[in-house]
Amino acid sequence: DADVTQTPRNRITKTGKRIMLECSQTKGHDRMYWYRQDPGLGLRLIYYSFDVKDINKGEISDGYSVSRQAQAKFSLSLESAIPNQTALYFCATSAGQGANEQFFGPGTRLTVL
Amino acid sequence: GDSVTQMEGPVTLSEEAFLTINCTYTATGYPSLFWYVQYPGEGLQLLLKATKADDKGSNKGFEATYRKETTSFHLEKGSVQVSDSAVYFCALSDRNDYKLSFGAGTTVTVRA
Numbered sequence: 758d759a760d761v762t763q764t765p766r767n768r769i770t771k772t773g774k775r776i777m778l779e780c781s782q783t784k785g786h787d788r789m790y791w792y793r794q795d796p797g798l799g800l801r802l803i804y805y806s807f808d809v810k811d812i813n814k815g816e817i818s819d820g821y822s823v824s825r826q827a828q829a830k831f832s833l834s835l836e837s838a839i840p841n842q843t844a845l846y847f848c849a850t851s852a853g854q855g856a857n858e859q860f861f862g863p864g865t866r867l868t869v870l
Numbered sequence: 871g872d873s874v875t876q877m878e879g880p881v882t883l884s885e886e887a888f889l890t891i892n893c894t895y896t897a898t899g900y901p902s903l904f905w906y907v908q909y910p911g912e913g914l915q916l917l918l919k920a921t922k923a924d925d926k927g928s929n930k931g932f933e934a935t936y937r938k939e940t941t942s943f944h945l946e947k948g949s950v951q952v953s954d955s956a957v958y959f960c961a962l963s964d965r966n967d968y969k970l971s972f973g974a975g976t977t978v979t980v981r982a
Contacts, residue, residue: 761913790969797975799974800959805969815969849914857970858916861913861915
């Protein structure tokens with residue numbers, strides 16, 4: 758079984774709809790991250806969480822919100838989706854301070870029409 | 871702030887050719903440096919890393935050396951295979967908060 762899973766893997770929605778992307782991990786890591794990938798821009802950090810009670814904005818948090826329901830679960834929400842949020846979204850985890858390797862999920866491809 | 875610049879693609883090579891992807895960085899401290907690889911339809915996975923100056927990371931025939939004097943971490947492989955076709959990302963991690971900053975990615979296609 759995969760260590761970091763994301764659901765759904767693909768989603769097509771319409772402008773104005775609320776969307777939730779979910780991430781679960783079995784690695785026992787404290788730190789979790791949400792990124793979006795756009796062609797030619799690499800990955801950009803949306804939000805990150807260093808433990809269940811710690812949530813931080815990344816470089817592109819506008820239009821997004823997150824919830825850390827448990828150590829193993831970190832959800833990303835788009836309250837009112839817009840077309841320029843069409844992208845590939847990745848969840849990642851890392852063990853904690855001093856262990857800076859991140860482990861990525863398979864990604865969610867989101868299309869906003 | 872911290873940033874990573876890597877050579878633009880796409881790069882197309884024949885099997886057994888030499889591959890190099892340039893990566894330079896800007897950082898205020900002494901970051902750790904990484905190369906991640908993304909195979910078609912998959913998430914990113916760590917290819918190699920280096921945590922201090924002059925360290926050489928290596929894996930699957932790929933190598934990269936942390937060059938503090940030129941702020942570079944170029945990726946090389948002496949003889950590529952079709953299975954090396956992927957998108958390669960250079961990244962750095964700040965030692966204070968361990969967040970990753972990624973380059974734009976370089977798409978590599980190896981033809982038989």
